Amino acid sequence: MxxxxxxxxxxxxxxxxxxxxxxxxxxxxxxxxxxxxxxxxxxxxxxxxxxxxxxxITFQCLEMAERHDSEIDQASKLIFKTHDGHLIESVVLRPKSGRISICISSQVGCACYCSFCATGKMGFTRNLTVAEILDQITQANRMLKPEGRSIRNVVFMGMGEPLLNTDFVFQSLEMMMDPKLYDLAASRITVSTVGIPNAMEEFTSTYPDVHLALSLHSAVQEVRQRMMPQARVYPLEQIRETLVAASRHGKVMIEYLMLAGVNDRPEDLQALEEYLQGIPVHINIIPFNEYPGSNLRGTPEAERTQFADHLKASGFNVTLRYSLGSDIAAACGQLVQHKQKESRT
Ligand code: SF4
Structure with a gap:
């Protein structure tokens, strides 16, 4: 095609x-x-x-199967069908700043099996192609056109682990930044990873100006392994070395999803502070979108705020994130998983 x-x-x-x-x-x-x-x-x-x-020439690679607009904020969840019948999702966020963002998928399903993630429960099917990665942006832009808006930021934080699909993800990055095509500034793109050291090194040396986000979620090896099985392959010590090297190219984002009784205890806070000491990072504290089938609970907002305040008092740059689109099942993979169940019954 x-x-x-x-x-x-x-x-x-x-x-x-x-x-x-x-x-x-x-x-x-x-x-x-x-x-x-x-x-x-x-x-x-x-x-x-x-x-x-x-x-x-085929103009459209993905079929937009569904669009869900949030009634409580300005998020839209888009469900796309691939030519071979798989479902993937993207989320368009319209924050008050006016900088429209899209969170895109890089794989059908995911092989990382993170315990808190609906996509992780689906298993891995295949990598998305360059065309399928980029078509999420093109179609979102077409949806936004009547609103007089367009995508300004792209985040690889949807379904899949982008650094396990480096060939196609890197080619898509080239095309996103190409002045003849999307002409997006490198600083407007973020690639998020569970922590694949070799690929992180290749990524930061090839694209020093594109942001790297590490889904850390715990600085205690045993806790992290329970949350993210991939942590067994790449222990925290090894990831820290890669983080130090990556931070020479600029600040690295650290994603920290807070789960009640799992990674929000005083010892978790202390381990996090020690782990990140001396590395220029920006920490995002993220709420958990609870979903049916998961017995995990998110840390309440007041405790998340306290956790963030402690980190700030210790000198870290911290942003307390709020969930956008919680009424449209914005947890990664949640809506696709629901649709797959529906089609099996
Ligand atoms: S959080 Fe990301 S890496 Fe982990 S299972 Fe979900 S999609 Fe995969």
């Missing part, structure tokens, strides 16, 4: 039709910058070549 994301194939069609480069630029702008639909994008090309483009 040749898609609009296959730049070499597009160039081949351009060349055999002798389309002037400036017309191709208008065509790319119509698709990637103005988020026009296919017909409007084709209209910028000479009439006699449109049929060839139309016949040989």
């Amino acid at each position: 040749t898609t609009i994301y296959d730049i070499e194939a597009l160039e081949e069609i351009r060349s055999r039709n002798a389309v002037q480069p400036h017309r191709m630029k208008l065509f790319r702008n119509a698709l990637f910058k103005s988020s026009n639909d296919w017909k409007d994008a084709l209209a910028v090309l000479p009439e006699e070549v449109r049929a060839d483009f139309d016949e040989h």
Whole structure:
């Protein structure tokens, strides 16, 4: 399948039709910058070549199966169906700052099996392709166009572990930052990982200006292993060395999801402070979106605030995050898991 994301194939069609480069630029702008639909994008090309483009290029790689808009805030959850029938999800966030963000998926399911994550319970099916990763952004931009908005920030924090799909994730990063395509600044993109040291090193040396977020969630090895089985393969000590090296390229984000009685005790706080001592990081304290089938409970807000205040008093940069879109099942993988169950019954 040749898609609009296959730049070499597009160039081949351009060349055999002798389309002037400036017309191709208008065509790319119509698709990637103005988020026009296919017909409007084709209209910028000479009439006699449109049929060839139309016949040989697939404009849309994912089918938007469902859209859920939050009634309590400005989040939208999008469920996409892949050509082979799998469901993935993206979440569009419209914060008051006006900087529209999208949280995108990088895999169908996930092999990491984190205990708090609905996607982790599905197991791994396959990596998403470059076209499937980018189509989440393109389609979100098309959805936002009537609102006069567009995606300003991209976060790889949806389904899947992006650093276990480095080939396609890295190619998508190149295309997101390409001035001829999406032209997103590196500083507006974040890749989040459970901590795969080799891939983290490759990522930070290749893309020093793209943000790295580490889902740490505990600085106690035994607790972290219970929360994230992947921690057995890459222990905290090894990840700390990688973190120190990564932080030479800039501040690393630390994600800390707070679970009642699991990682919110005084000893968890102390371990976290000791672990991150001397590394330039920004810590995000994240609430847990409870979902059916999980017996985990989130730490209440007052205790999360206290935890964050202690970290701030110790000199750390901390942001207390609030959950957006909790009424539309915004916990990663939750809605897709529900849909899969529905289709089996
Ligand atoms: S939290 Fe991320 S890495 Fe862990 S199972 Fe879920 S999708 Fe995979």
